[in-house]
Amino acid sequence: MIATPDRTPLTREFFDRPVLEVAPDLLGRVLVRTTPDGPIELRLTEVEAYDGENDPGSHAYRGRTARNEVMYGPPGHVYVYFTYGMWHCMNLVCGPEGRASAVLLRAGEVIVGAELARKRRVSARNDKELAKGPARLTMALGVDRALDGADACAAPDSPFATLTGTPVAPDQVRSGPRTGVAGDGGIHPWRYWIGNDPTVSPYRAHTPRRRRT
DNA sequence: ACACGGATTTTCT
DNA sequence: GAAAATCCGTGTC
Numbered sequence: 001m002i003a004t005p006d007r008t009p010l011t012r013e014f015f016d017r018p019v020l021e022v023a024p025d026l027l028g029r030v031l032v033r034t035t036p037d038g039p040i041e042l043r044l045t046e047v048e049a050y051d052g053e054n055d056p057g058s059h060a061y062r063g064r065t066a067r068n069e070v071m072y073g074p075p076g077h078v079y080v081y082f083t084y085g086m087w088h089c090m091n092l093v094c095g096p097e098g099r100a101s102a103v104l105l106r107a108g109e110v111i112v113g114a115e116l117a118r119k120r121r122v123s124a125r126n127d128k129e130l131a132k133g134p135a136r137l138t139m140a141l142g143v144d145r146a147l148d149g150a151d152a153c154a155a156p157d158s159p160f161a162t163l164t165g166t167p168v169a170p171d172q173v174r175s176g177p178r179t180g181v182a183g184d185g186g187i188h189p190w191r192y193w194i195g196n197d198p199t200v201s202p203y204r205a206h207t208p209r210r211r212r213t
Numbered sequence: 214a215c216a217c218g219g220a221t222t223t224t225c226t
Numbered sequence: 227g228a229a230a231a232t233c234c235g236t237g238t239c
Contacts, residue, residue: 135232209219
């Protein structure tokens with residue numbers, strides 16, 4: 001059973017902390033995506049931290065570019081990028097300011113608006129797969145680059161908001177190497193998920209792809 | 214349940 | 227020109 005989420009939006013101060021502190025604290029929180037057809041709400045079950053210019057896995061590793069601009073901006077905003085020629089992934093920017101750190105939203109449980117999410121996730125075999133993976137998550141929520149830079153500390157009826165929700169108990173938080181990250185080498189255990197949750201995506205190591213002929 | 218390869222185009226080197 | 231914070235269908239165990 002899902003407890004009724006606390007409807008209070010997360011504050012700028014919540015995100016204005018080191019990303020390794022914010023990331024596990026996001027588990028169990030609720031996202032609200034308001035669309036013309038109605039709201040979709042997602043309870044976060046899996047996230048990953050990316051920590052600025054000193055993190056080889058981060059988009060900010062080689063400094064500021066047009067794409068990662070939002071990562072350098074104020075905390076509490078949404079960073080959306082396009083990848084593999086087909087997919088979008090979304091992050092929440094964290095403090096401290098100028099650090100270019102963010103949390104990738106990897107998976108969650110749809111608790112409101114599953115019928116809307118199913119229309120965008122035709123290949124999902126069941127509702128547990130609606131947002132089981134970072135690109136599936138953005139598909140389920142109808143998020144693309146139009147939301148890049150959007151405020152995540154807004155009211156629940158804005159296009160996108162993060163709600164306080166019910167934070168998961170600390171003893172349910174698991175952590176391990178990030179998924180599919182080149183050069184990470186499994187050194188940073190910066191992937192966080194809720195133990196035994198059926199909506200968490202499977203771990204995959206980074207696999208370099210064969211050169212096109 | 215798990216492994217493999219193709220898809221597709223933006224972004225940066 | 228090469229790689230990319232992935233997904234999906236297909237094949238095997």
